[in-house]
Amino acid sequence: MSPIGKTRPTGRDRLRDSVLAGDLSFLLARANALTLAAANAALAEHGLKARSYSVLALAADDVRPTQRELAEFLRLDPSQVVALVDGLEKRQLVERRTDPADRRANVLVATDAGRALFARAQESARAVELGLLAAVTPEDHERLAQLLRLLAFPE
Amino acid sequence: MSPIGKTRPTGRDRLRDSVLAGDLSFLLARANALTLAAANAALAEHGLKARSYSVLALAADDVRPTQRELAEFLRLDPSQVVALVDGLEKRQLVERRTDPADRRANVLVATDAGRALFARAQESARAVELGLLAAVTPEDHERLAQLLRLLAFPE
DNA sequence: ACAAATAATTGACATTTTCAACGGTCCGTG
């Protein structure tokens, strides 16, 4: 039947018809792993990783997040946010301002240098994203984002 | 305008309108984090995590993967697969058989106990998946899987 | 004014990731 007579036929990605390949958790994990690796590779040029890029993005967005909000949003332990912000602050990309409305909290703001770097990094990020989505139409791209939002932000 | 007069209006998830929230990498990361946590919580009952569940799934699927194929498929370092398989083998859920076609390679096969455990774990996994997708219609569920496959298995 | 709750920080510890090196096996070429 099969044109190839070997015991291990297709060789390359035989596992793609396994049950696991239908598992949403697995697909998410694998898609995320590939995407994360690509993003990190592209951001390295700017001295960033996906994590620090995310923090910088939120700081540059004038949404003035507290560290706790950052932790919740990025699904990190608050102590990890401390380290992340330390790194960005040491590079003068970001500033901690104690929230006047709640002096326990720090609000994050990007410096001008931070905004400039973010703008450049965003270009790289966008390029990577487009590369990954080469096989996806713009409508499907948006549809994918919509569906992921449902998973990422359950009501 | 806004009915709330505070400086920090909505309070809860203000960050959801930031630019980052439109970033596919971020949505993937966050969706994956939540999904992974839910999966791990559900699988703990069976002494499994998402990783070991995946390995067991492939072993139980009679696809006879080598450890290298496992590593590639799950996006893990080969040395991580060693540890994973060690764990499952110690619990007699899985066996290493040296591939007769290539004596360097180990092929993974599930034991009867492994198959039985997998069947039970799969139920838990399915339940979790349905819970996470409560807000998604079955058609969209399939569409999401399709789109994720494009990201997870770029040609 | 006080007790309980919350934000950030620190430090300890566990888990995961990443990498280089090694023995055993395979494969193509001479």
Place this chain on the structure above:
DNA sequence: CACGGACCGTTGAAAATGTCAATTATTTGT
């Protein structure tokens, strides 16, 4: 057939991440 180079699984160490409890400063409700 023998050899060199590639490949598989394994080990061990180092780096990065994740998890948690304790601490200080501040807020909030009573």
